Amino acid sequence: MDNPVWLAPLAGITVPALRRFHRRLGAGLAHTEMVSALGLAYRGKKTRELLTVLEGEGPLAAQLFGPDAPSLAEGARLTLAVHPFQALEINMACPMPKVARKGAGAALLERPDEAVRAVRSCAALGVPLWVKVRLLPGGAATATARFCEALLDAGAAFLLVHGRTPGQRYEGTADRDAVCALARLYPGLLGASGDLFTPEDARAYLEGGCASVLVARGLLKDPLLVPRILEELGFPLPLGGEGRRNPREALLELGDDLFLREGERTALLLAKRMVAGWFRGGHGAAERRHRAVLTRDWASLRKQIQEWPDREELDRPPRIEG
Numbered sequence: 001m002d003n004p005v006w007l008a009p010l011a012g013i014t015v016p017a018l019r020r021f022h023r024r025l026g027a028g029l030a031h032t033e034m035v036s037a038l039g040l041a042y043r044g045k046k047t048r049e050l051l052t053v054l055e056g057e058g059p060l061a062a063q064l065f066g067p068d069a070p071s072l073a074e075g076a077r078l079t080l081a082v083h084p085f086q087a088l089e090i091n092m093a094c095p096m097p098k099v100a101r102k103g104a105g106a107a108l109l110e111r112p113d114e115a116v117r118a119v120r121s122c123a124a125l126g127v128p129l130w131v132k133v134r135l136l137p138g139g140a141a142t143a144t145a146r147f148c149e150a151l152l153d154a155g156a157a158f159l160l161v162h163g164r165t166p167g168q169r170y171e172g173t174a175d176r177d178a179v180c181a182l183a184r185l186y187p188g189l190l191g192a193s194g195d196l197f198t199p200e201d202a203r204a205y206l207e208g209g210c211a212s213v214l215v216a217r218g219l220l221k222d223p224l225l226v227p228r229i230l231e232e233l234g235f236p237l238p239l240g241g242e243g244r245r246n247p248r249e250a251l252l253e254l255g256d257d258l259f260l261r262e263g264e265r266t267a268l269l270l271a272k273r274m275v276a277g278w279f280r281g282g283h284g285a286a287e288r289r290h291r292a293v294l295t296r297d298w299a300s301l302r303k304q305i306q307e308w309p310d311r312e313e314l315d316r317p318p319r320i321e322g
Contacts, residue, residue: 001059003028003235004206005226008193008216009063009091016054017257018270024250026230026237027215029059034091037066037075051082054257061087061130065094067103068114073121080127087158088122089130093193095166106134106166112147116154123155132160132193135178137167144178145185152189159186160214163194170217176201180208187211197221199232206233223274251275251305259298267298271305 007022009031019030039047062085066072076088094105108115123129131151136144148159163174174194183190191212192205202213218225227237251274258267275292295301
């Protein structure tokens with residue numbers, strides 16, 4: 001991987017076109033959306049489509065969820081039959097009832113023996129096996145450390161820790177100090193997730209001992225967050241930073257991909273989210289955002305994007321005649 005700034009899995013968001021787009025802007029690695037191991041075993045067409053990979057996406061990790069070792073191992077085997085992903089990842093962090101009440105996601109934190117069996121089964125496939133977890137409840141830092149150590153001993157190659165307990169879901173504030181303390185126990189083996197909205201947040205995690213950071217909801221507020229983090233940390237940007245300075249072509253490519261692969265509704269939804277972040281603060285940005293929000297078809301929005309000025313021109317103060 002080129003750098004430790006990675007794109008997290010986001011349901012309904014990190015579709016193949018958007019993953020490739022953020023790789024173009026510099027993300028060191030991307031994830032698939034969270035994929036049901038049981039859905040793969042039942043040969044679900046929509047589930048299998050979540051494993052679609054476009055040229056230029058790699059490196060790419062496939063994230064799976066399931067209730068037990070047999071289903072996760074079978075899901076992992078079927079996943080690798082679809083595409084030779086660079087890593088497999090088990091989600092033991094999702095707190096949402098539709099996942100946890102079936103024994104998957106964060107529910108595996110309550111069943112450490114089954115979690116260990118799942119890691120052993122999937123690691124035996126020979127592909128680097130990662131696990132995403134959350135902090136155990138009650139401030140039990142020692143218990144979380146024991147759980148992480150058991151996963152590593154069972155064959156996990158890397159852990160990603162979200163700094164909230166399952167009960168918090170996405171409320172409150174992620175405990176950055178707790179995540180960094182765990183990372184220092186296992187140097188080079190633990191990445192961070194949770195409340196990463198600015199380059200300063202990324203720096204704090206990495207300087208605190210984490211080997212990588214996952215960028216998730218922060219991208220919905222600032223689509224250029226990845227290259228801004230890379231600039232802050234001194235990592236080189238791809239294509240000489242062209243995507244950071246003038247994202248027009250990247251956005252057009254993203255929108256076209258989304259239109260062809262996901263449909264016009266998804267193309268409009270995600271492209272409009274990007275618009276707000278890119279043109280925040282520039283001269284005339286509010287008017288352009290307003291026009292984009294009111295647009296009802298991708299062809300019209302595409303034409304607007306083609307007519308937008310470069311980022312440098314937007315940042316230039318308006319010329320006053322007289």
